[in-house]
Amino acid sequence: NAGVTQTPKFQVLKTGQSMTLQCAQDMNHNSMYWYRQDPGMGLRLIYYSASEGTTDKGEVPNGYNVSRLNKREFSLRLESAAPSQTSVYFCASSDIQGANYGYTFGSGTRLTVV
């Protein structure tokens, strides 16, 4: 019953470094999402993938890129990390994009950029 798995759980980067956050789901869901959550705030959508082979920008895409590697995996890349990208990153998936379905979230990656 793994659901949505995110790696790593914690990461500290120096300004300008790059890294990729990994996300995998084992529920055969079609849609996957990346959100960020700053301290004391709600979640904001970075990018999403409605189905394998497609990706689209969300509310806050600047500074990020994504890859939908296959149906299971959706990665988020920071090419040149900035302190403003210090946040908790959550990956989520859903079976179908329609509103009559819920999302399943991972446990998050806590990223600090110094």
Place this chain on the structure above:
Amino acid sequence: DAKTTQPNSMESNEEEPVHLPCNHSTISGTDYIHWYRQLPSQGPEYVIHGLTSNVNNRMASLAIAEDRKSSTLILHRATLRDAAVYYCILRDDNNAGNMLTFGGGTRLMVKP
């Protein structure tokens, strides 16, 4: 997108029922009402959703007003584990890009 209004925080006693309100006066006919909760240091967790009729599941009940301009999430017996931020979110089934958009939510504190 139609927006929701929730109290910033609420308190409850353990083992008592909790009624978490949500106002959504500009809701459209194709908006589903979703509830998620986020326990400390965890990702959000789906709780329940509905369109027009009241809904029950193992976690909670959702009571939807007849005019759909408000709804209430009901936890029948609060436990310490229910202390979390609860988000009420509208999702439009007519909007192909209808992502989950999170507001501030209600922080529920449960006292032993």
